[in-house]
Amino acid sequence: MRHTNLVGLLLAGASVAACSQPPAAPAPGAAPAAAAPAAAPADDKGPIKVGILHSLSGTMAISETSLKDVALMTIEEINEAGGVLGRKLEPVVVDPASNWPLFAEKARDLIQNQKVAVTFGCWTSVSRKSVLPVYEELNGLLFYPVQYEGEESSWNVFYTGAAPNQQAIPAVEYLMGKKGGGAKRWVLLGTDYVYPRTTNKILRYFLHSKGVADEDIMEKYTPFGHSDYQTIVADIKKFSTGKRTAVVSTINGDSNVPFYKELGNQGIKATDIPVVAFSVGEEELRGIDTKPLVGQLAAWNYFESIDNPTNKAFIDKWMAYVKKNNLPGGDKRVTNDPMEATYIGIHMWAQAVEQAHSTNVDAVRQAVGYQHFAGPDGFDITMDAENHHLHKPVYIGEVKADGQFHVVWKTDGPIKAQAWSPYIPDDKGKIANWLYPWACGNCTAAKFGGGTVTASK
Amino acid sequence: MTPRRRQLVTLVIVAVTGAVPWSTAHAGHLPLNDAIDGLASASDDTITESVAKLGALDDPQAIPALDALMDDRLRQGADGHAYLWSPKTHDTLDPLTGKVVSAPRPLKEVEVSNEIRRVAAPVLAQLQLGSPDAAVRLAAAKELSSGGAGEAAALLHRALARERDPKVHEALAVAIARVDLGSPDAEARLAALEVIGKSANDDFLSTLQQMLAPGDNGAPREPDPRVRAAATRARDAIVSHQRFVSLVGDLLHGLSLASVLLFAALGLAVTFGLLGVINMAHGEMLMLGAYATYTVQTAMHGSRFYLLVAIPAAFLATALVGVLLERTVIRHLYKRPLETLLATWGISLGIIQTVRLVFGAQNVSVANPDWLAGGVELAHGLVLPWARVAVVAFVVVVSAAVWFILQRTRFGLEVRAVTQNRAMAACLGIPTKRVDALVFGLGSGIAGLGGVALSQLGNVGPELGQSYIIDSFMVVVLGGVGRLAGAVAAALGLGVVNKLIEPAAGAVLGKIVVLVFIILFIQRRPQGLFALKGRVEV
Numbered sequence: 003m004r005h006t007n008l009v010g011l012l013l014a015g016a017s018v019a020a021c022s023q024p025p026a027a028p029a030p031g032a033a034p035a036a037a038a039p040a041a042a043p044a045d046d047k048g049p050i051k052v053g054i055l056h057s058l059s060g061t062m063a064i065s066e067t068s069l070k071d072v073a074l075m076t077i078e079e080i081n082e083a084g085g086v087l088g089r090k091l092e093p094v095v096v097d098p099a100s101n102w103p104l105f106a107e108k109a110r111d112l113i114q115n116q117k118v119a120v121t122f123g124c125w126t127s128v129s130r131k132s133v134l135p136v137y138e139e140l141n142g143l144l145f146y147p148v149q150y151e152g153e154e155s156s157w158n159v160f161y162t163g164a165a166p167n168q169q170a171i172p173a174v175e176y177l178m179g180k181k182g183g184g185a186k187r188w189v190l191l192g193t194d195y196v197y198p199r200t201t202n203k204i205l206r207y208f209l210h211s212k213g214v215a216d217e218d219i220m221e222k223y224t225p226f227g228h229s230d231y232q233t234i235v236a237d238i239k240k241f242s243t244g245k246r247t248a249v250v251s252t253i254n255g256d257s258n259v260p261f262y263k264e265l266g267n268q269g270i271k272a273t274d275i276p277v278v279a280f281s282v283g284e285e286e287l288r289g290i291d292t293k294p295l296v297g298q299l300a301a302w303n304y305f306e307s308i309d310n311p312t313n314k315a316f317i318d319k320w321m322a323y324v325k326k327n328n329l330p331g332g333d334k335r336v337t338n339d340p341m342e343a344t345y346i347g348i349h350m351w352a353q354a355v356e357q358a359h360s361t362n363v364d365a366v367r368q369a370v371g372y373q374h375f376a377g378p379d380g381f382d383i384t385m386d387a388e389n390h391h392l393h394k395p396v397y398i399g400e401v402k403a404d405g406q407f408h409v410v411w412k413t414d415g416p417i418k419a420q421a422w423s424p425y426i427p428d429d430k431g432k433i434a435n436w437l438y439p440w441a442c443g444n445c446t447a448a449k450f451g452g453g454t455v456t457a458s459k
Numbered sequence: 460m461t462p463r464r465r466q467l468v469t470l471v472i473v474a475v476t477g478a479v480p481w482s483t484a485h486a487g488h489l490p491l492n493d494a495i496d497g498l499a500s501a502s503d504d505t506i507t508e509s510v511a512k513l514g515a516l517d518d519p520q521a522i523p524a525l526d527a528l529m530d531d532r533l534r535q536g537a538d539g540h541a542y543l544w545s546p547k548t549h550d551t552l553d554p555l556t557g558k559v560v561s562a563p564r565p566l567k568e569v570e571v572s573n574e575i576r577r578v579a580a581p582v583l584a585q586l587q588l589g590s591p592d593a594a595v596r597l598a599a600a601k602e603l604s605s606g607g608a609g610e611a612a613a614l615l616h617r618a619l620a621r622e623r624d625p626k627v628h629e630a631l632a633v634a635i636a637r638v639d640l641g642s643p644d645a646e647a648r649l650a651a652l653e654v655i656g657k658s659a660n661d662d663f664l665s666t667l668q669q670m671l672a673p674g675d676n677g678a679p680r681e682p683d684p685r686v687r688a689a690a691t692r693a694r695d696a697i698v699s700h701q702r703f704v705s706l707v708g709d710l711l712h713g714l715s716l717a718s719v720l721l722f723a724a725l726g727l728a729v730t731f732g733l734l735g736v737i738n739m740a741h742g743e744m745l746m747l748g749a750y751a752t753y754t755v756q757t758a759m760h761g762s763r764f765y766l767l768v769a770i771p772a773a774f775l776a777t778a779l780v781g782v783l784l785e786r787t788v789i790r791h792l793y794k795r796p797l798e799t800l801l802a803t804w805g806i807s808l809g810i811i812q813t814v815r816l817v818f819g820a821q822n823v824s825v826a827n828p829d830w831l832a833g834g835v836e837l838a839h840g841l842v843l844p845w846a847r848v849a850v851v852a853f854v855v856v857v858s859a860a861v862w863f864i865l866q867r868t869r870f871g872l873e874v875r876a877v878t879q880n881r882a883m884a885a886c887l888g889i890p891t892k893r894v895d896a897l898v899f900g901l902g903s904g905i906a907g908l909g910g911v912a913l914s915q916l917g918n919v920g921p922e923l924g925q926s927y928i929i930d931s932f933m934v935v936v937l938g939g940v941g942r943l944a945g946a947v948a949a950a951l952g953l954g955v956v957n958k959l960i961e962p963a964a965g966a967v968l969g970k971i972v973v974l975v976f977i978i979l980f981i982q983r984r985p986q987g988l989f990a991l992k993g994r995v996e997v
Contacts, residue, residue, distance in 0.1 A: 063820040232712040244665025260917040267844030291826035330819025
């Protein structure tokens with residue numbers, strides 16, 4: 003982000019007239035006039051190219067394949083309704099193969115060679131961190147559809163998944179409360195990479211703020227693809243003696259199957275030790291025998307079981323699409339939170355393009371910030387122009403025997419995302435606000451206005 | 460304790476101390492029916508009240524309905540009555556008689572949360588204390604002793620008096636001890652501590668520590684010095700039992716991990732060890748075996764004995780693929796190990812992609828049959844899942860069979876002859892090419908059996924093989940190429956060492972330590988644990 007700050011300062015100093023202009027692409031050595039449109043398609047008559055950057059092979063294929071499918075479905079839906087600006091959308095699907103550096107290469111290829119107007123993609127935070135410099139350098143536009151650890155806000159990214167205060171914090175609060183069982187002891191269990199480590203860091207500070215001592219928190223990590231959870235489950239059992247214990251699981255990918263199998267086989271029931279997961283949804287449960295898991299929890303912003311007309315239409319559309327294209331899994335396919343976030347993201351982008359009358363990234367970005375869309379989660383969902391995150395409702399569900407979720411708690415309405423966690427001392431005063439005069443994703447003072455304006459919380 | 464539960468507990472106590480005679484409660488059908496219909500209500504409060512009523516009625520006829528409530532099998536018919544739903548036959552049953560009845564549609568599913576389950580579990584356990592089945596009584600007593608309706612001491616005493624089964628007796632005694640520990644009478648507390656010390660139940664550890672810790676005014680919370688001494692003894696007994704259990708647990712976990720490693724490596728020990736083929740597609744044979752299990756499970760509609768069919772099916776399917784591979788690709792590359800490595804790696808990618816196209820990129824669900832679900836409780840806090848026990852037993856049987864084939868049959872003799880000196884064996888009339896194909900088929904088939912076993916423990920997805928390939932090469936190389944006994948010893952060593960390190964170092968560091976250990980070991984002893992004497996280079 004140092005480049006952004008530098009260029010931003012240059013801009014501020016160079017031209018007061020440009021004060022409504024947010025910082026341009028942080029290309030090193032770029033002249034202050036770098037606000038020139040980037041990556042605009044050459045002709046204005048042909049189809050608009052849209053990049054889809056999801057792993058279709060490798061470890062993440064299990065989760066990301068259905069995001070590619072739902073993106074294609076949404077694009078088809080928009081095209082059938084007449085396209086955008088009277089032009090058809092043309093999806094460009096690439097496969098970064100769960101290989102993090104390859105994500106960056108494919109992203110560069112999409113923007114520079116394919117000249118896509120926007121990209122929908124990434125799942126793991128590692129892949130997002132890998133493509134981030136590419137989008138910032140080339141002034142591309144990325145819609146990221148998965149819940150993540152926060153601590154980030156980019157000029158070039160719109161986050162349609164949940165930040166920690168829209169998922170992790172409410173879930174832990176629920177388990178602390180009377181309804182959730184009043185947990186006093188916490189096991190923070192995750193896969194060993196940036197998302198679980200950062201989330202658990204935030205949760206540890208949060209638990210401290212609620213008066214939980216370090217001796218009542220057990221933090222454990224396992225490698226990607228770990229399959230032997232005997233020792234860990236035995237440890238959880240030992241740790242849970244005496245005080246009510248809850249497990250917060252940020253285990254990602256297919257390690258969840260052996261973990262839940264071990265829990266079931268060792269006789270741990272949700273009523274004794276509830277496990278709340280942040281990366282387990284309907285799609286992940288398809289690969290698991292759910293009977294021993296009944297009552298275990300997950301926190302998301304959408305569940306397939308939410309009963310409202312918008313969601314019903316969304317599910318019907320998806321099932322019809324699966325059937326028409328004969329996708330693997332057939333009528334056993336499900337919808338889940340990141341799929342819903344992808345769906346909302348693509349529609350918001352299309353609405354913004356209509357409003358801006360252009361696919362120019364800078365113009366579209368200005369328009370995306372104020373879009374709203376009737377989400378399948380039952381609310382009118384708005385994009386926050388300040389921090390590029392969606393306002394989302396939070397749902398906590400318990401696993402039912404059929405692999406769906408029974409919602410046991412929800413927020414009254416959508417809540418605003420906190421890109422920077424108020425519980426981490428280092429983040430104190432940090433602000434993500436891309437509007438004038440801040441124009442900044444990670445700083446404590448406004449960029450414009452001579453530094454006299456400071457962030458107000 | 461939630462107010463709701465307190466209300467429930469009071470009701471239970473009223474029921475017990477008010478001594479509602481068994482027969483009168485039985486005769487009163489109307490309140491029972493009402494309460495059961497109340498379970499199928501849409502309101503959580505009504506359900507909770509109905510559960511409390513059932514607890515007060517203390518009628519075991521309510522067991523099926525409560526059980527269904529806990530398992531999401533309760534439905535509300537259009538007439539407002541409760542029905543049991545059978546997910547297998549899609550029938551609706553009467554909650555009291557258990558007979559198939561036709562419920563007026565539409566049926567509404569009763570969705571319960573953990574909050575309700577936590578209230579219903581002790582009531583169900585209380586009703587089940589009268590069950591004729593000792594196992595059910597034991598589970599019920601354990602549920603009550605883990606802090607459920609602890610205040611219903613009179614009920615527990617009554618159950619204890621009529622209990623004949625020693626295990627249930629002990630569990631009930633522990634449940635009573637939990638109540639007595641809070642008693643104002645020092646003698647009762649002493650007796651409770653005696654029971655607790657004997658049971659070494661670590662649920663009491665923090666309670667005992669609190670008793671022994673100094674209170675706010677500096678004086679010990681437990682006023683009686685005799686009780687303090689007993690509490691110290693009980694605490695020490697629990698701690699030493701805990702230590703013992705975790706050591707035994709680590710060893711058993713290690714044994715179980717070893718069985719998984721051995722299964723992953725056994726097929727490779729045959730193909731790599733005897734033929735010298737660096738088979739990177741070995742992991743995919745495991746994966747195909749697991750998918751064969753899935754296919755059989757689907758074809759048999761999840762019959763409880765699908766595994767028995769899956770075992771030969773997986774063996775035959777993977778052995779066939781193995782023989783095909785050997786005949787079409789690998790036999791042309793016997794003298795070129797590097798090309799074999801690349802070719803088999805390519806084959807492995809091809810198989811993964813094919814499976815992904817046929818079955819989808821998603822993992823598929825292979826369920827443990829009910830006779831492998833759950834586990835056996837060896838000691839308090841140490842549960843050995845049946846699935847893992849079965850895998851250990853299965854790997855012993857398969858290893859013994861492989862040993863028998865290689866050492867005691869004519870085919871095995873030919874294999875060993877070809878391995879030791881191919882030219883000489885060919886001169887003596889052994890069909891070396893056929894032996895090669897069959898050995899490769901055998902190795903692949905064994906990997907397929909491994910896949911059946913792995914499907915019971917972990918994921919079944921296209922990438923299943925990828926996560927085991929490193930482990931299997933590790934075992935074979937460490938054990939000494941070409942030695943079956945070496946593979947067994949190496950798997951056992953790696954499994955146990957890994958599990959002994961893990962509690963202290965964590966899973967990530969544990970894996971690194973084991974890898975470093977292997978590197979050091981191979982440097983000291985490149986031929987592995989068991990060197991093959993006089994083996995001719997391939």
